[in-house]
Amino acid sequence: MNLTKCSNGHFYDADRYDSCPHCNGSGSNQVLTVTENFPGGNNVETIADPDVIKGTDTSSLVDVINGANNSSVSSITDDQKTIGFFSTGTPDTLEPVVGWLVCIQGKHYGEDFRLITGRNFVGRSPAMEVCLSGDNFISREKHLIIVFEPKQNTFIVQPGDSKELSYLNDNVILQTLELKAYDVLSMGNSKFLFVPFCTEDNNWSKYANEE
Secondary structure, three states: OOEEEOOOOOEEEOOOOOOOHHHHOOHHHOOEEEEEOOOOOOOEEEEEOHHHHHHOOOOOHHHHHHHHHOOOOOOOOHHHOOOOOOOOOOOOOOOOOOEEEEEEEOOOOOOEEEEOOEEEEEEOOOOOOEEOOOOOOOOOOOOEEEEEEOOOOEEEEEEOOOOOOEEEOOEEOOOOEEEOOOOEEEEOOEEEEEEEOOOOOOOHHHHHHHO
């Protein structure tokens, strides 16, 4: 190798090139100079072989990005999206309400809790029909049971499995008692006003007959 330095400070092999290929070269003959760092090399600037460069399979960043944008991945449709499901409240999915408990004292003050036909278990668990999670003095499951009997349109209240006591109008509930409009139920640190929807004069069978 006949290493020669041109007037611009580039080193090239004079045995292969008549003049500095970096200064005069173009197109396929253009070469690049690189700096080699190795012990004793003293940062020598050498010529990268055009044939080696030409044989290297490289892609520009733009080509990579364009390739990703034009990839064959199928487009995502609405059917493939994750969608939260919430009850629509339609008659097919929602039990008709028969009454409410309205909190008049305690953590749930101002909230109402719907009652449905049959047994309504009251407790802090989300599995309960009436979930009172805000009052830690109410048992997690079956603190109290409120029943609506549709044939007689009657509401009754029963003690649950809890060792804690509940009260109907300040009277302890130790057995099955009839629940009447605007009675007050006390349990834990909370009080609830009972508001019926179904009565002798108003019930869902009445509206079903009107359809």
